[in-house]
Amino acid sequence: MPSLYRLHRAALCAAVFGIAAISTASAEEIIIGAATAQTGGLAPYDQPALAGLRMSLDELNAKGGLAGKYTVKLLIKDTRSDTAQTATVAQELIDAGAKIMITPCDADPSISAGQLTQPLGIPTLTLCGSAPVLTGAVGDVMFGTYPADNVQATAVADFAVSEGKKKVFLLTSPDSTYTANLPEYFGKVFETKGGAIVGRGTFSMGQPDFSAEITNIKGLADKPDLIMTAAYEPDFPAFIQQLRGAGVTIPVYGADAIGTPTIKALGKLVDGVVYT
Template sequence: MGRSRWLVLAAVATLVVAACAAGPSPGQTYSIGYDSSQTGILAYSDVPASKGVRMAIDEINEKGGIAGKYKIELTLQDNRSEAAQSSVVAQDLISKGVKFLVCTSDADPCTAAGQIAQKSGIPTMSTAATSPTLPGAVGDFMFMSVFGDNSQTTVLADYAIRTGYKSAYQLCSPDSAYTSKSCDYFAQVFEKKGGTILGRGSFTLGAADFSAEVTKIKNMSPQPDVIMTPAYPPDAPTFLKQLRAAGVQIPVVSIDGVDSVDTISAGGPAVEALVFTTHGFPEPGTPMEDFWKRYKAKYGSDPESVFAATGYDLVKVIEAAVTKADSTDPKKVRDAIDGLENVQGVTGTITYKGQDRIPLKTIYLVVIKDGKFQLLEKATPTAADIPAP
């Protein structure tokens, strides 16, 4: 073979190596696994979240993928809202080679899934779990996509005090971290600001009969100024219907779990004036309003809950991290998320840098009025007021 031909082949080989080093070839995929609660008690929030996830992925892929390089491939499996099944699903998804794991909207199944992913060095993020102990319970590959319960209950307690409520009764459930710890956080802040907790009742998730608690509240003397409960559908509207049917008109406040059309459709007039904290609101002229319109155009109806938006924003965080890392390597993506600042989501800007894997986000206060959600105010809690996780 002549020297000139050797030089040509060497030049071609150099170009091939350089091209491979420069980045992925067109059509390379980024595999994301979704350990989702499509059935069971968490389906009311995770089904909308999964639709938001798919919508964001479709939009990104239609534009050529993340940074025009990586088409996202989503594999979703149902964990039936069970922590044990969530572990099984996570193990199966990771065995299939996913490079990122999305887990459901509650900390208990997410902890189970995240611990499996942590051992494999796979970054994991929940669509809407708000327990601030979640990242620490799993490890440095676990991220939340929303604020913590200690933050949203701080805003809720501050609202209660500013509204003039001096005493409160709490209805909580030991069945999950969400329905127990959030009561603890609220009580700490409410009492710190001068309020008094008159008592704390208990319920079982999925309970259909709240008569014992309703009777207890009705017979309390003195009556509390407000009732705080982290119950979510179907429990929240069931409790409120039975409470109002008994003639008890004490105001009720809650947190993000009730932000669902199920609360209004199941509760009817009984949920009027319910105030709660949540992740966003479709104000005119905002990215959230635009998301609402695009979601309706895609699926034929308004989002069933705000969790459609948190699912969408989770994918936008992944997109920002992969773009920043210029890689799909799990460790590089994990490190990139940890340093993200001011990522524009539909619920607002999202910052992870310096936040211990719980993003800094605005908290919204919403009231149900005339059968519709209405925005009361937006708030960011004072850091000194937020209870430790």
């Protein structure tokens, strides 16, 4: 993840200046708390990003640390991909002396941690959470390090229009900010460029059966040129397998979270799937 690695490195170097004013001149060590998913649904995203963070911090420490003078000690606690648990471990990291907080690859748990760090002025950076509402929902200590959902959605919509697509079916889930809002951002841009939303469907994250949504798609009188969704593992593999198994060959467009080895390993089932 070289691009993510560079973003984290630059963001962390910037964050250290935010705490320099409250650090003593003799301070030599800064504790960075990483409230990240080592288990659960976010682990396939948090763990590679965390590995990039470790690499960056090792290199920075070898060169004298953040800002050339602060050696970093990284404390990591497992959020278990749960929003409430993220808040719990974030508080534990604060109690352990964390002066910078790293949060998961998702807005909802990142906001729960940020609500604890904001009153304390602790700079807080999400590994790769991408909701544009993230910083506004917390305050001036919260920083994104990754292209926002509305930016990604605009890129996908621009591509769809360039491919001559005119009609879209949006598949969303209310269970996360990412899965709820990113397809809607796409829809707004797509409509402003002359496209039309001809149908919508919803799913619950973790549900194994997408037959109702697929029946809805197959029954549309106005057939879509594409399906747009921000579903990811394990939902996207289940959806695409059942969709193609039902004989629906409509192109599917997604976002960054489906660029995983697991999904690529589906082979012909995901040939032609577009994602940021």
